[in-house]
Amino acid sequence: MLRTLSLVLCLVAVSQQLEISKFSVPEAVEKGSDAELLCEHDGIGKLFTVKWYWSPNGADEPTQIYQRVLGREQIITIPKTEPHLNITLIEEEKHNLALWDLQPEHSGTFQCQVAEEQGDFQERRNASDMVVFSIGEGPKLSFEGEEEVLVVCEAVGIAPKPDISISYDSTTFNTTLLEGPIDGLYNVSTNATLHRQDIEGVEISCKLSFEDESIASDVMEVADTYQSADSAERTTAVWALAALATLLHLQL
Known part of the structure; x- marks a missing residue:
């Protein structure tokens, strides 16, 4: 009991x-x-x-x-x-x-x-x-130059302190340059000088990331395929010839 x-x-x-x-x-x-x-x-x-x-x-x-x-x-x-x-x-x-x-x-x-x-x-x-x-504005990817191509990846108005990187194939550049914080926000960029023959027709990505993995957004990465001015002119010429051939075929 x-x-x-x-x-x-x-x-x-x-x-x-x-x-x-x-x-x-x-x-x-x-x-x-x-x-x-x-x-x-x-x-x-x-x-x-x-x-x-x-x-x-x-x-x-x-x-x-x-x-x-x-x-x-x-x-x-x-x-x-x-x-x-x-x-x-x-x-x-x-x-x-x-x-x-x-x-x-x-x-x-x-x-x-x-x-x-x-x-x-x-x-x-x-x-x-x-x-x-804050994802702010970006990331944005830009190219400058012909033989030696300056690739720039940047974003503005970001929080908390971010990382940013450029990558193509299995190569990544992630030296992050920071400005701020101003009102709690950072401007961030990275760049790399690459040879045209290494990246011609290759997809290059610009990615924003954070140490805190709980931050996720589908706008934190952009990609573009590098195409030099010479390559663009050749592509335009090929399309023009194809269009002319189609037109002649229709007339016949």
Whole structure:
């Protein structure tokens, strides 16, 4: 009997352990978009405090952006940063936050803390990183020169700090030249001087990439086939002769 009672008490104690039942922070959000931060706990009938913290990249200390003591009004604190971190509540009775018009400077770690203030003090914390990225304009690929061809790959208004590369066949050039950040954004480029005979009629690609693999976009790579002016003239002449032959055939 005593064993059974002890087992029941243990089960009750376990069932009363405070847990964060739902927690979610987006891994990657595009510049100017919105995000939802979810933090819900399974504690009922006791006094709980729920807080959200934000640690921008490079910050020494986290900044509190939300607090709610059960039975009292929610308090949202807008950090004194530029640009402002825009925060609203998704639902009044929950502790889920909506962030809107996000900018690269808002990248960082978001942490939810739930604490039971009565009885045996319990506290739970969950945290996750979010990166606000920008693809900006590009990447763009250009060619200059005839025998010695300068191949340039560039993009502007990018975040976070990117890498950029030129590649053809099994050869890759990835010496990244950076400008910035300006308002959280970078301009980035790389170039390579190649011999015409090595790349004539060959597809060359220009690719933008990030260390954070959660950032993905189908516009981060462009490709073009290099064709010299002489080659273009020969191609035009061939097409012109083909068109003339077709016209003569039709007349006959």
